[in-house]
Amino acid sequence: ENQTCPVHPSVPLHPATLYGKGKKQCEQIILESKNISKVDILRPAPIYDTTHKIDIAKRVYFPKLKLKMAMYPSPSYSFCNIDTVTNNVLELVTASQIGRRIRNVTDLHPFYQYDIRREFSGISIPVFVPLLYPFYFTLKIVP
Numbered sequence: 001e002n003q004t005c006p007v008h009p010s011v012p013l014h015p016a017t018l019y020g021k022g023k024k025q026c027e028q029i030i031l032e033s034k035n036i037s038k039v040d041i042l043r044p045a046p047i048y049d050t051t052h053k054i055d056i057a058k059r060v061y062f063p064k065l066k067l068k069m070a071m072y073p074s075p076s077y078s079f080c081n082i083d084t085v086t087n088n089v090l091e092l093v094t095a096s097q098i099g100r101r102i103r104n105v106t107d108l109h110p111f112y113q114y115d116i117r118r119e120f121s122g123i124s125i126p127v128f129v130p131l132l133y134p135f136y137f138t139l140k141i142v143p
Contacts, residue, residue: 006078006110007045013102024102031100038098044085044105045078053119055079060117062125068117070124076110 015021027041046055059077060068088105092098117124 006076007104007106008078008108011104013043013104027102031102039100040092040098041102042085042088042092042105043102045080045107047080047082047085049082056111056116057120059111059113060120061122066122068120068122068124069113069127070117071113071127071129073129074112074114075129076112077116078106079111080106 013024015024030036030039030041048054048056056077056079062069084107085105088103
C-alpha cells in the first residue's frame with residue numbers, strides 16, 4: 001500500500017489505488033482458473049523508447065501546460081524501456097516452462113524527476129510535494 005519508492009522487478013504487488021486493486025483481483029482470478037493451464041502475467045511500468053517519451057514527459061509538465069514541475073523533494077519513478085518489455089516477452093516465449101506468476105517489468109534503475117526534467121525544455125516552477133498532500137488526500141490518490 002502507498003508505495004513511495006519505484007517498483008523493481010522483485011517487489012511484491014501492493015497496489016495503492018482502486019484501479020490497481022481491481023487489476024490485481026482480475027489477475028488472481030486468471031492465475032487461479034482451472035481452464036488456463038499456462039499463464040504468466042506481465043505488469044510493465046509506463047513504457048517508453050528513446051524517441052517517444054510521452055509517459056516520461058507527463059511526470060515533468062503541468063497538465064496542458066509547457067511549464068515544468070520542479071518537485072521537491074525530487075520523486076523517483078519506475079519506467080520500462082520497450083527493449084526491456086521485448087526481452088521479457090521473448091524470455092517467456094522461449095521458456096520451456098510457463099509458471100503461474102505475475103511479473104513486474106521495469107528498468108532496473110529508477111528515474112529521478114530532477115534528471116528527467118533536465119531532458120525537456122521549458123520553464124521550471126517549484127512544487128513542494130508535502131504541500132500537496134491535502135490535495136492528494138481529497139482526491140484519494142497517492143503522489
